[in-house]
Amino acid sequence: MLPIRLLLVSWLALAPACQSASQDTAPPVGTPATAASEPPTCDCCVFNERRPTSWRTRIAPDTAAGTPLRITGTVYESDGRTPAPNVAMYFYQTNARGRYAKLGTEPPTSHAWWHGYSRGWLRTDVQGRYELRTVKPGPYPGRTIPAHIHFYVKAPSQRQCYYLSDFVFAGDPFLTESYWAKLEQSDGFPRYGGVALTLHQDTLVGQRDIRLLPQFDRRPTQSGLLVGQECPSFQPWHVWGPDEGKRTCPMCAYGSGEGVLIWTRSVTSDTLRRMARYWESQLQRRGPRPLRAFIIYTNPERKPAAAVRQLLERFARQARLREVAVVYVPAPDDNESAFLYSINPAVTITVLGYKQRQIVSRFIDPAATDRELQAHLFSLK
Structure with missing residues (x-):
């Protein structure tokens, strides 16, 4: 602030x-x-x-x-x-x-x-x-x-x-x-x-x-923009995926379509790996409808760029990702990215579904069960 x-x-x-x-x-x-x-x-x-x-x-x-x-x-x-x-x-x-x-x-x-x-x-x-x-x-x-x-x-x-x-x-x-x-x-x-x-x-x-x-909030139960709000522009560093090595703005490049923004403070959880694999499978069979998925690491420990890239590359390889973009922002309170999206630093995972640049779904610390993941996808239809 x-x-x-x-x-x-x-x-x-x-x-x-x-x-x-x-x-x-x-x-x-x-x-x-x-x-x-x-x-x-x-x-x-x-x-x-x-x-x-x-x-x-x-x-x-x-x-x-x-x-x-x-x-x-x-x-x-x-x-x-x-x-x-x-x-x-x-x-x-x-x-x-x-x-x-x-x-x-x-x-x-x-x-x-x-x-x-x-x-x-x-x-x-x-x-x-x-x-x-x-x-x-x-x-x-x-x-x-x-x-x-x-x-x-x-x-x-x-x-x-x-x-x-x-x-x-x-x-x-x-x-x-x-x-x-x-x-x-x-x-x-x-x-x-x-x-x-x-x-x-x-x-x-x-x-x-x-x-x-x-x-x-005193108790971290809420995170992310609300359904109906417009997704702002931001420029994360892309470590993995179609824009690897670039600072592509997800909304500028892909906001006219639909997709999911998975904001996370950790890339070591089984929950995140299940979500990553699910969205990878959806992107590989997406057919004529364009669909995008971004895993956005908020870097809570403010690690240097080289250490973050190494961490995220290891995660992407272990999750066998190809189409899912793995990106990062400087810090969980960065004004130009995480703060702009109202991401609560104390919440581990915030999932925001978007369609034509508008938030259509919001999930906080999801369990990533099959039923829940299907609900994420259904919100984009």
């Missing part, structure tokens, strides 16, 4: 030069970094400032200029189905002019100084609901970054607080392909299209449901 420090370094680069830190200005660009002006280093400490009890909050003050905005939604646990109660949420944003407005009296090392006064806290209700009221933020002046609202979550079912992809708004001219690509490749978040807004009387109204990330 991106810590506050990194986010604010990027934000500083966007802030225009100014004479003083007054109402809606930022610290001057080029100001030397000192202990007195550096951002807070404790991301989660922002939740110590206020302990909300309501599932509603107001971010911008009532007197703020701009178009009123109301966003509602439900926060779900990492299974994507169970409403998540008592989730603390923290939001902050620019004003309608694209500035992080502040009073000028805030301590320079506080979140209030770096985030401005347009911020708020809430706690989801027993149904996982939340509602925020504010004014529509403006984009950073002179830049090409879409208008957005930052937010953090802290859930009782999870180990820590973390940052999630900003609220951005459908139709924003700065919501370009390059923006979404950066969201995926640098930040590790799947694209979601932005919040669609409609005008009711004088207020813009939108809705966004949020799934907690399984990577942070």
Whole structure:
């Protein structure tokens, strides 16, 4: 995840030069970094400032200029189905002019100084609901970054607080392909299209449901993108199979067809060998329908490339593979691959079936019985 420090370094680069830190200005660009002006280093400490009890909050003050905005939604646990109660949420944003407005009296090392006064806290209700009221933020002046609202979550079912992809708004001219690509490749978040807004009387109204990330669950029972989500692009190293020796993107090359992505933290289990042999047999008799299978090793021990290749080659030979691709990614929390697919590092095997780049099935630590393997295949038909 991106810590506050990194986010604010990027934000500083966007802030225009100014004479003083007054109402809606930022610290001057080029100001030397000192202990007195550096951002807070404790991301989660922002939740110590206020302990909300309501599932509603107001971010911008009532007197703020701009178009009123109301966003509602439900926060779900990492299974994507169970409403998540008592989730603390923290939001902050620019004003309608694209500035992080502040009073000028805030301590320079506080979140209030770096985030401005347009911020708020809430706690989801027993149904996982939340509602925020504010004014529509403006984009950073002179830049090409879409208008957005930052937010953090802290859930009782999870180990820590973390940052999630900003609220951005459908139709924003700065919501370009390059923006979404950066969201995926640098930040590790799947694209979601932005919040669609409609005008009711004088207020813009939108809705966004949020799934907690399984990577942070206290109990590792969930892993992987949900059925219906789109498979992002990623570039693993291919050790075995048709693209051996290359960094072919599975979705770019084969996403228009159908197949299975088997994410694993270990290649020594009998379960994985049975799955590998099953999919090898299916690929060899696939007939006119294109079918692909990828075993993706997440390299939990962060072994060097030579050691990983040796490990995976040995596995592929022992499993007598030819068509099944055996690939690896740098680490189980790599933003551009495993994290992007919401792979929980504590789960041994996560199986994601895809069809035309969309997730159609998800199996977590399967037993790989004949019946279960047939169910995997059936989900692709």
